[in-house]
Amino acid sequence: MFSFQSLVQKAQQFIEPTLSVASPSSDRRPTKASLFRHQFRLPDSQNPLQEITAELTLSPHHSTRGSGDSPEKERERPQGIHYVGKLHLSEQYLCFSTQASSFLNSASLSTSSAFTGQTHGAGPGGNGFTLPLCAIRRVERLHSQSYMFALAITTWHGFDNKSKSGEIGGPQKLTVQLAGSRQQCERFCDGLKKGLREGVKGTDNLRSVVNDCYSEYLIATDIENKDAGPGEQRDPPDTGLGTVFRYPGNARKLRDATKIRLWREYLKENGRNATLIRQPTFHKLIRVGLPNRLRSEIWELTSGSFFLRLQNPKLYTETLAKYSGQQSLAIDEIEKDLNRSLPEYPGFQSEEGIGRLRRVLTAYSWTNEEVGYCQAMNIVVAALLIYMSESQAFYLLSVLCDRLLPGYYSTTMYGTLLDQRVFESLVEKTMPILWDHLVKSDVQLSVVSLPWFLSLYINSMPLIFAFRVLDVFFLEGPKVLFQIGLAILRINGEDLLDAADDGTFISVLKTYFARLDESAHPRSENPKLRAVTRFQELMVVAFKEFAGITQNTISEQRSKHKDAVLENIENFAKRTSIRNLGPESKKLSLNDLGFLYDRFYGVLYERQQRAEIIQQEADRKAKAGKAKATEIVTGIPGNDVEMGRVALGPSPTQMDYEGFREFLAGLARWAVTDSPTSTQLNGHDSQSHSYFGGSMRSRSIQMSPWGSGPEPAEHEFMNRLFRRWDTNMHSSLSLQDVVTGFAQVKGTKDIMSNIAYFFDLYDDDGDGKVDREGILRISEALLFLSRRGIDSPATSSPAMQDLHVTDGPSRNEQFLSSVSAFIRRCFEYADPDHPVNQAGNPVEPQEKREEKGEEKKDEELADPDAFSIGDDDDDEDLLDLKDSPAPSTPKLTSNPSAQASQTLSKSLSPSSRAEKHAANVALDPNNPLHITLPTFRMVILADEILEQFFESDFSNSFRLADAPAPSSASSSSNLNTFANPTGRGSTAKPAIPIPGSGGVVPPGKGLRGMLDNIVSDGMRVAAEVKRRMDEAQKELDREAARHGGVGGDEDDEDDQEAEKERRSIREGDRDLLEGMETEDVESGKASAPTISNAQASQTEKTRSPSPTRDREDVVEFER
């Protein structure tokens, strides 16, 4: 059965791709299955399997035809009453409704949602029945003249009654005649047969659930009385605290006895609880107010909580038992309010009442920990408990929270806020004059109406009237709350137009509520009119004048306002959360914090979405079995689809390492992988300042584990950063952790502390030393961080951009040599772990410092050809020659401190090379070594490129608010940039063989060996770099191939220069097409590209639609 079910669901998704879970578009419509469940108030496990047009015939003694009961579909015939409608079959239910809705896959959405149309006094279920298959005793195929198939259905109660007393009430027998092709009918019957066989299993549940229904007692005692036999005295089922503490209101005035009598008649003829048939009288009897003792049962049936209970009758007691003795925040909150719930009702001044309230609220808080407990639930549940047993109230509360009041009690209360917005817009529509008045006098309507919705009018109206609203509410759904609210305003319209401030406004309504029992027309001549109470008037206005307010209206309005409301909540949450981040966060700008917040929760949200979607397939079965009704015709998309949205309640707050990588990939170019597993590029810009902004949401989430964002790289450095920021050692980061982490990295402009921070990252045991392995790892990290080019400070000044743009080409290469020099120096100046053994080579920091003067020569010496592309000065000359827009490097002009330290290093006296090499004995793996922070610092400061890296480049490599996150498109162009030097000769040399030893020198090789070692370390690094560049080149080629057509109209010259040029142009075109910055293109792809926000926005304005300009620039550069 289950497999069949999921098959059906799959098929549905296939047919209605827009409804599939994978499309979280905000205006997602409910599925037909959910519409079906909603119409018949069925649990989530039910799906429409079969459907056929049919005529229901009730046997003649079904005489519940009131004088006014003559809807079109009901025709008097000799055999009884006939209803034409649709018969539906789900896994466990056989449902009939006269409302012509269809849930077949082939049906249009409007025929599926037809039941949301005007109710005309009928509930969403219309006339008909909702029969659990387990409540059907027998189905006989009748031989019929007019129809091919006629089924006589004997229900559980029909059977019972028959056996007990032959004629009273009579056996409940329904005849259903199927109208369809023979094939259709047979298919339906086969399905029914199968279902009935399965249904037998449910009989035990049914028996126990039905026993809690007052109707059983009512009919049984009735039969016993009629039989005049003493009978065994039945105990009435629990019908709430009212039996002990009295029901609110005067029973005589409420005409309770008359109501009971009418219901008894109705139930006798039309079945009860599980087997009840809804005829027009049913709806009428509800409208006039339910009798006290039948309230629980009818509420259960009309809300559908009965079917939840039937599905899992022990859930309530089991939940209580399971969590007995456990504590939670919700329980604390519940305890606080137990004494404060309907205190005017005597039952809640007693331990009995308080105990029941506590148990129901607690049990529910365990079954729905996301909601937990919300103030107002105490009032609603207290009200329910006056009429219902604990377990009945428990299931009804589930239906309330999940279906009838979606999101009302969630931790963000988005449902409440949304419906207030909806209510306001309905007032504006239906009562424009009043609305204008409210706006003019600055009265905020929701301030008044919010408690109406949140506690279902229970603490706004006198209880007896609030319960009558509830009677209709459970039958007809959430729209009732709106209709009543609108009617209240309409009736008080005159007075409200006189009220000019909140106070008067509220007091008008308070007075009105207090006088609901008075005559609506006290001065009328007509005694009948005089007898009409204000409450009756309210009902009439609500359901006649506002009959046009349907469930559809509400759903439409909800989806219309949803985004704005959720965004409001999210802005509020963001504001609050950022403000509460603590003093560390002050080091970052508010913009940056906002950006981090968005990115952080954006990544968490997207990850959860993806996980959800991937999981959903697997979970389908389990989910279907869950006894939880979800919101359906709410206009709020399924919880599972936008789950994790901050505004929708509890959302993840912790980021694991995978998430962290994804997070970084959106912030730093180096954190994007070089070799994406999926080459699919998404044209969308992942930048979105509100992370739930339209672009993010409408974008289809791809099934790649990284979604649509750039695929993150994986590097040991990222892991170190993660562990460093993970202050709680939970292997996950909170927003606080991330912000604190960034405050350390970006929040300080002090190079010394930046260096120390980096050093600490690699000082694993915290002893102030980084060993040989650590040194290599640091250099790997430096290369990793710089492999996409290093960014100069991203400023909004165009001049600065130009500076760095021209500065770029050489800097990448310079960085390589700097890193290689870094390794060499580290080993050179490292301290031996056991200085005693190294007596011959005393290494004092002071001495080491003195060697710095030789840095340039050392570089040349140490660097293999592959790296030597001239020293800094040459490079600068080169740049100057090129007549680039900005002649000097920013590191010199913008960094006085860099200059200072450079001077410092230059002023150090040179020392002999021999001595230095002697120090390199430390490289011997037999002589473990380490560097200390001062050494590390010195080595860094010895190199102006590294110095600048720590001064600003590293922290600038994270782009926060002032810069857009790099998209996948940009990453590919970065790769191109980096690969560009290939054509310039220096790095195009044959690859250097990679020594397997990776820096380990066999002992006894002497000075020469040590030198080799330095070189080979450099080569190891170089090889790594080379590998990356090759990959980048491949990527570039792939790109070029893919976009080949774009540049196809270029001159086709054969010489290499032209070829290169053409490619450049193509890249330019492509970048343009992909929305990349022209700036980078103009720089001939040779710069270390920066995508600062300033640039991006500038590009936005100046982006030239024609590629020619780029081309000129490129050509000029290449010349």
Next chain:
Amino acid sequence: MADSGATAPKPSSSVKLVLLGEAAVGKSSLVMRFVNNDFQENKEPTIGAAFLTQKCNLPTRTIKFEIWDTAGQERFASLAPMYYRNAQAALVVYDITKPTSLTKAQHWVAELQRQASPGIVIALVGNKADLASDDSPVTNDESDADAAGTTEGDEEVAESEENENANARKVPTKTAKGYADEESLLFFETSAKTGQNVAEVFTAIANAIPETSLKGPRGVGGNTNLGGSRPEDTSRVNLTGGQDPAGAKEGCAC
């Protein structure tokens, strides 16, 4: 319901005041004390918000407070902007026996400073001062503490409770006062139970509202008192009577 004013026709203006603070710190109780001079042990939690009004007679003018008492449960926080919108004054309440409630109060202060109308007058109020035995609440007038100590009625209950839990105070006056000074907030420690300092808070706020930001009473029926079912009675109750000589002088003889 009209209270054209038994007193001389002083200029009268209405001030929108909002109460914010963690659940169960006693916001509603403070309002109840101020408006009805009453205190209930079992007070229903506020759902959404409650609205009450109360007058405050200053020597030169009458201030009509339109009081929005909000719900304290965390999840109601997102509703708060609806209520503090256009508020000219705010009472941010914490419970001196619950340090977390001060943190929450600080969050609210920050929220107000950033989001509420500029120039909003904010008072930080440490409630349940009756539970502290150190007996050194910071007030504008030292005599208040003594006055509270010598009154009858509610006081007995407070006394016995004090004896039971020695000193329940967890938030030193200095801490809160220091913070309040830093942020230029009015600061009071009150007890809704004994009435200590309650009137002072409102009087101080009334005095702190800049004259320029005062508007006339709104609307024709703008003087409805919803504070209780007997607006006439309550509006005549002298809240400070007997308990509070300091308050009586310039205070809210409402």
